[in-house]
Amino acid sequence: MTQFSVPWLPRPERGNYGFPAKAVVAAIVLLVVAAVFYWVTNTFLGGRPVAMLLLVAAPILVAIMAAAAAFAVSTWRAWGPILFKTAPFLLIGAVIASCVCVWAANALFEWAREDLVAAAANDPGATTWFNGPLTLDEIVSASPALLPAWISPLIWPLQFPLFRDVVSMTTLIIFFTIVPVFVIWWERKVAGRIQSRLGPMRVGGWHGWAQSPADGIKLVLKEDLVPKEADRILFRLAPYFAIIPAAAAYMALPFGVTYVFRDLDIALVFILALLGIGVVAVIVAGWASNNKWSIYGAMREACQMVSYEIPMGMALLVPVLCVGSLSLREIGEAQAEGWFSWLAFSNPFAFIAFVSYFIASLASCKRAPFDLPEAESELVAGFLTEYSGFRWALFFFAEYAAMFVICGLAVILFLGGWHSPLPASWGAAWGDGILARGLKGVLFSGPIWFVLKGTFFLYVQLWLRWTLPRIRIDQVLYACIQVLLPLTMILVLGSTLWVWAGMSESGAWTVFDRIVTWVLGVVGMIFALGLPAIAAYGFYHRRRLVGSLVIDPLPGS
Amino acid sequence: MLTIGLTHYLLVAAVLFCSGIFTMMTKRNAIGILIGVELVLNSAGVNLVAFDRYLGPGRVDGQIMALFVIVLAAAEAALAVGICINLYKNLATVDVDTAATLRG
Amino acid sequence: MFARAKARGSGGLSAQAKACGSFRIAILLVLTGMVLLAPTGSVAWATDDAVTAEQQIGVTGAAPPGGLLEPILFYAVAMTTVIAALGVCIAKNIVRMAVWLFIALGSVAMLYFLLAADFLGAIQLIVYVGGTLILLIFGVMLTSKSPWVRFEPPKLELIGAAVVCGALLVALCVVLYSAVWPETEGVVPGVSVADLGRRLLTTYLVPFEVAGVLLMIVMVGAAHLARQEK
Structure with a gap:
C-alpha cells in the first residue's frame, strides 16, 4: 500500500484541493x-x-x-x-x-x-x-x-425481450473484457510465486493490480506495424477471426439456469464449433506474416488443433451420454443433487474422461505444455512474431477468453456446473420468497459457484503452464493419436455400456453403481481438499521459501 | 421482397453453384479446383435444407441429406489433399495441366 | 524529418483508434447477428416455468417470422455469401481463395441457422470450417513453392468460363422463377436434435453405417496416400 503511482495518470498535487x-x-x-x-x-x-x-x-x-x-x-x-x-x-x-x-x-x-x-x-x-x-x-x-x-x-x-438481451449482452461483454485483464495479471503473479519472486508489485499499488490496464494502454499506444512483405489484408483480418468466435462462444455458455444469453438446444456443439474456428485465425496470421517462424507456428497449430479436437469431442460425449442431451442447461441441471451427483463421479469412465478432456482442452487453447505455436524458445513468438500493439492484444484476449470457456465447459459437463457440493433439494422447504431465493443462490446453485469453479480450473491451467516443460511437436501428436484417441474411444464405449447396464434397473447393478460413485466421489474429495491444504501449507511457509533463496550465499561469493 | 421464401435461398445456392463451377473451370491449382468443389457441395446443402424447411415442415430428411453431404465432402477433401500432396511429390507442382504424364 | 516522424506516429495512432472502433463494432455486429440468428433458443433469462408459459401463449421462437428482422438478416447473410463466393472466383492467390471460402462456409452456416437447422449449422462450422478448410490450407502450405504462387489461365478460357457460368446462372434463375412450389402456411417449427438423431438411427441407419465405413476407408486411404516414401 506504500506505492500508489500510476504512470499514466497525473499525480495529484498535495494541498491543492480548491476549485479550479x-x-x-x-x-x-x-x-x-x-x-x-x-x-x-x-x-x-x-x-x-x-x-x-x-x-x-x-x-x-x-x-x-x-x-x-x-x-x-x-x-x-x-x-x-x-x-x-x-x-x-x-x-x-x-x-x-x-x-x-x-x-x-x-x-x-x-x-x-x-x-x-x-x-x-x-x-x-x-x-x-x-x-x-x-x-x-x-x-x-x-x-x-x-x-x-x-x-x-x-x-x-x-x-421486452430486447431489453433483457441488451442487459445480458452488456454483462457478457463486460465479463469477456474483465476475464483476460484479470487472468493476465493473475498469471504473472502465479508465475512469480512459482519462481520464488513477487511478480508485478508496483503499478497501481496493491500487488500491482493495475498492471493489466497499464499494459493495455501501452499496447494501444504502440506503433501499428504491418511488415512490408506481408499480405496486408489478411494480416489485419486475422485478429478479428480470433476474437469474434471467442466472444460469440459466451453467447451459449450458461452461468446458471437462468443466467444464459441464448439457451440453445445444441449449446455444446455450438461452443465446440466456435472454439474450433479459432484455429483459422492462427493459420491466417502465420501465413500472412510471411515469416518463417510464423508459418512454423501456424503449421504446428493446424496439426495440433485438428488432432486434439477429436479426443476432446469424444471425451465430451461421455457426459452427453450420461444425461442424454446436448443442452448445457439440461446437463447442468442433471447434477443438482450435490457432490455425488456430479457427472465426473457417475462412473469411472467419466472420471477418466474429465482428465483427458482437460488435457485435450489445454492443447486446443494452446496452453503449456502444448503451447508449440508460440514456443518462444524455438520460434521467437510463433504466429505472433510480427504482431504488435492492439492486434497482438486481440489474440491474447481471444486466448484468455477461450480459456475461461474451456474451463466453464469442464465445470458444466463434469463438475456440477453452477451447483454447490450441497444438494439443491435441501433448500426446497424454504419457499420462494425473495430472501430464500437469494440464500439458495449463494448456498446451493448460482452463477457465483460457476465462476468460482471456472476460476479454479483457470488457476490449474496457469499452474501447469509454469510447472511443466514444453513437449516436442512429435510428442504432442504421439500423445494425441496413440494415447488420448484410443483412450477416449474406450471411454465412450465403456460409458455407453455403463449407461446401458443402468437402464436395466436391476437391484445389484444399482448398488454397485452407488458404491462406485461413492468411491469416486471420495477420491475427488481428497483431491479437492488436498489442493487447498497444500496451498495453505505453502502460504504459511512462504517466508521460509523466499527467505532461504534470498539469504543463502551464492556459490563463489 | 419482405417475406423470405424458398426462392430466395435457392437463388443464393444458385450463385454459390455457379461460382463453384467457374472456380473449377478456371483454376489450374489442384487445391483451387477442390475449393470450387466445396462451393458446389455447399450450394447443394443449402438447397436441401431450404427444401426441408419450406416443402416438408416437421420432417428432417433434407437435413439428414445435408449432413451426409457434409460428411462426404470431408472424406473427399481428405483424399483429394492426399492426392495433391502425392502429385507435388512426384511432379513438384500442383498445376493440373502438367499432370498429364499418363496421356498417350 | 522530425515532422515526418511525428506525422507518421500520429497516423499510427489514428489507425489504432480506428482498429479499436472497428473491433468494437465488429464484436457488437457479430454478437447481435448471432443472437438474432439463434431461432430455436428461448429468450434470455428464461426459466423452465417461463418456457412453458411462453408455449402456452403460443410463441416458440425469439424472432417472430414475418417481421422485419428475418428479411434484414437474410439479405445481410446472403450478400456475404454471394460476395465471398465471387471472391473465391476472382481471387488469384490460393490462400486468399481459402480465406474467401472460409467466409463463404461461415455464412452458409448462418443460412442454416436462419433455416432453423441449428445442429446442421454447428456441424457445418465444426466439420467444414474446423476440419475440411484446415485440411485445404494444409494442402496449400505443403504444395506451394512461394507464398505468392499463381497459375494464370489464358484470357480466352476465362471469358469462356464466365460466359458458360453466366448462362448457367441465368438458366437456373429462369427455372427458379418459373417453378411452382407447393405452398406451406404458418410458422414452421425448428427440428430438434433428438428428432434428427432418432431418424438417423432408424430410417437412415443403413446410409449412416455406410458413411461410417466410407470414412474408415478414406482414413486408411488418405494415410496411405500421404505416407513417407522409405
Missing part, C-alpha cells in the same frame, strides 16, 4: 456572454431560433462543460490520493455490487415474467406478454401492493 478558479471564471464569463447575446438576439434579430441556438445555447453548453470539467478536476484533486489507496477495495466492491445488481435484475426479470404474465393471463382485457406491451396501469394493478406506483415506469421495459 480559471474554469469557474471562464464559465461565468461565458454565461455573461450568453446573456448579452440573448439580449442582442431578442432585440435586434427578433429571436430567430437558429441564431438563438448558435449564439445563446452554445456558450451556455460550453459553460456547463467547463463547470463540469472544473468539478471533475477538483474532485480528482481531493479524492485522487484516497482513490489510489482504496482502489483494490473499490474494485472488489464494484465487482460484488455488479454481482448484486445482476442478481437483482434477474430476480426482477423472473418476477416480471411469472407474476406479470400470470396477471395478464387472468385479465382477458390486458394484452399479453409477447403480443404487445402491458400498459403502466396494468403493471400497477398486477404488481403487489407493497410496490409504490412510481416504480411501474421502471418495470415497464422489463417486459
Whole structure:
C-alpha cells in the first residue's frame, strides 16, 4: 500500500484541493456572454431560433462543460490520493455490487415474467406478454401492493425481450473484457510465486493490480506495424477471426439456469464449433506474416488443433451420454443433487474422461505444455512474431477468453456446473420468497459457484503452464493419436455400456453403481481438499521459501 | 421482397453453384479446383435444407441429406489433399495441366 | 524529418483508434447477428416455468417470422455469401481463395441457422470450417513453392468460363422463377436434435453405417496416400 503511482495518470498535487478558479471564471464569463447575446438576439434579430441556438445555447453548453470539467478536476484533486489507496477495495466492491445488481435484475426479470404474465393471463382485457406491451396501469394493478406506483415506469421495459438481451449482452461483454485483464495479471503473479519472486508489485499499488490496464494502454499506444512483405489484408483480418468466435462462444455458455444469453438446444456443439474456428485465425496470421517462424507456428497449430479436437469431442460425449442431451442447461441441471451427483463421479469412465478432456482442452487453447505455436524458445513468438500493439492484444484476449470457456465447459459437463457440493433439494422447504431465493443462490446453485469453479480450473491451467516443460511437436501428436484417441474411444464405449447396464434397473447393478460413485466421489474429495491444504501449507511457509533463496550465499561469493 | 421464401435461398445456392463451377473451370491449382468443389457441395446443402424447411415442415430428411453431404465432402477433401500432396511429390507442382504424364 | 516522424506516429495512432472502433463494432455486429440468428433458443433469462408459459401463449421462437428482422438478416447473410463466393472466383492467390471460402462456409452456416437447422449449422462450422478448410490450407502450405504462387489461365478460357457460368446462372434463375412450389402456411417449427438423431438411427441407419465405413476407408486411404516414401 506504500506505492500508489500510476504512470499514466497525473499525480495529484498535495494541498491543492480548491476549485479550479480559471474554469469557474471562464464559465461565468461565458454565461455573461450568453446573456448579452440573448439580449442582442431578442432585440435586434427578433429571436430567430437558429441564431438563438448558435449564439445563446452554445456558450451556455460550453459553460456547463467547463463547470463540469472544473468539478471533475477538483474532485480528482481531493479524492485522487484516497482513490489510489482504496482502489483494490473499490474494485472488489464494484465487482460484488455488479454481482448484486445482476442478481437483482434477474430476480426482477423472473418476477416480471411469472407474476406479470400470470396477471395478464387472468385479465382477458390486458394484452399479453409477447403480443404487445402491458400498459403502466396494468403493471400497477398486477404488481403487489407493497410496490409504490412510481416504480411501474421502471418495470415497464422489463417486459421486452430486447431489453433483457441488451442487459445480458452488456454483462457478457463486460465479463469477456474483465476475464483476460484479470487472468493476465493473475498469471504473472502465479508465475512469480512459482519462481520464488513477487511478480508485478508496483503499478497501481496493491500487488500491482493495475498492471493489466497499464499494459493495455501501452499496447494501444504502440506503433501499428504491418511488415512490408506481408499480405496486408489478411494480416489485419486475422485478429478479428480470433476474437469474434471467442466472444460469440459466451453467447451459449450458461452461468446458471437462468443466467444464459441464448439457451440453445445444441449449446455444446455450438461452443465446440466456435472454439474450433479459432484455429483459422492462427493459420491466417502465420501465413500472412510471411515469416518463417510464423508459418512454423501456424503449421504446428493446424496439426495440433485438428488432432486434439477429436479426443476432446469424444471425451465430451461421455457426459452427453450420461444425461442424454446436448443442452448445457439440461446437463447442468442433471447434477443438482450435490457432490455425488456430479457427472465426473457417475462412473469411472467419466472420471477418466474429465482428465483427458482437460488435457485435450489445454492443447486446443494452446496452453503449456502444448503451447508449440508460440514456443518462444524455438520460434521467437510463433504466429505472433510480427504482431504488435492492439492486434497482438486481440489474440491474447481471444486466448484468455477461450480459456475461461474451456474451463466453464469442464465445470458444466463434469463438475456440477453452477451447483454447490450441497444438494439443491435441501433448500426446497424454504419457499420462494425473495430472501430464500437469494440464500439458495449463494448456498446451493448460482452463477457465483460457476465462476468460482471456472476460476479454479483457470488457476490449474496457469499452474501447469509454469510447472511443466514444453513437449516436442512429435510428442504432442504421439500423445494425441496413440494415447488420448484410443483412450477416449474406450471411454465412450465403456460409458455407453455403463449407461446401458443402468437402464436395466436391476437391484445389484444399482448398488454397485452407488458404491462406485461413492468411491469416486471420495477420491475427488481428497483431491479437492488436498489442493487447498497444500496451498495453505505453502502460504504459511512462504517466508521460509523466499527467505532461504534470498539469504543463502551464492556459490563463489 | 419482405417475406423470405424458398426462392430466395435457392437463388443464393444458385450463385454459390455457379461460382463453384467457374472456380473449377478456371483454376489450374489442384487445391483451387477442390475449393470450387466445396462451393458446389455447399450450394447443394443449402438447397436441401431450404427444401426441408419450406416443402416438408416437421420432417428432417433434407437435413439428414445435408449432413451426409457434409460428411462426404470431408472424406473427399481428405483424399483429394492426399492426392495433391502425392502429385507435388512426384511432379513438384500442383498445376493440373502438367499432370498429364499418363496421356498417350 | 522530425515532422515526418511525428506525422507518421500520429497516423499510427489514428489507425489504432480506428482498429479499436472497428473491433468494437465488429464484436457488437457479430454478437447481435448471432443472437438474432439463434431461432430455436428461448429468450434470455428464461426459466423452465417461463418456457412453458411462453408455449402456452403460443410463441416458440425469439424472432417472430414475418417481421422485419428475418428479411434484414437474410439479405445481410446472403450478400456475404454471394460476395465471398465471387471472391473465391476472382481471387488469384490460393490462400486468399481459402480465406474467401472460409467466409463463404461461415455464412452458409448462418443460412442454416436462419433455416432453423441449428445442429446442421454447428456441424457445418465444426466439420467444414474446423476440419475440411484446415485440411485445404494444409494442402496449400505443403504444395506451394512461394507464398505468392499463381497459375494464370489464358484470357480466352476465362471469358469462356464466365460466359458458360453466366448462362448457367441465368438458366437456373429462369427455372427458379418459373417453378411452382407447393405452398406451406404458418410458422414452421425448428427440428430438434433428438428428432434428427432418432431418424438417423432408424430410417437412415443403413446410409449412416455406410458413411461410417466410407470414412474408415478414406482414413486408411488418405494415410496411405500421404505416407513417407522409405
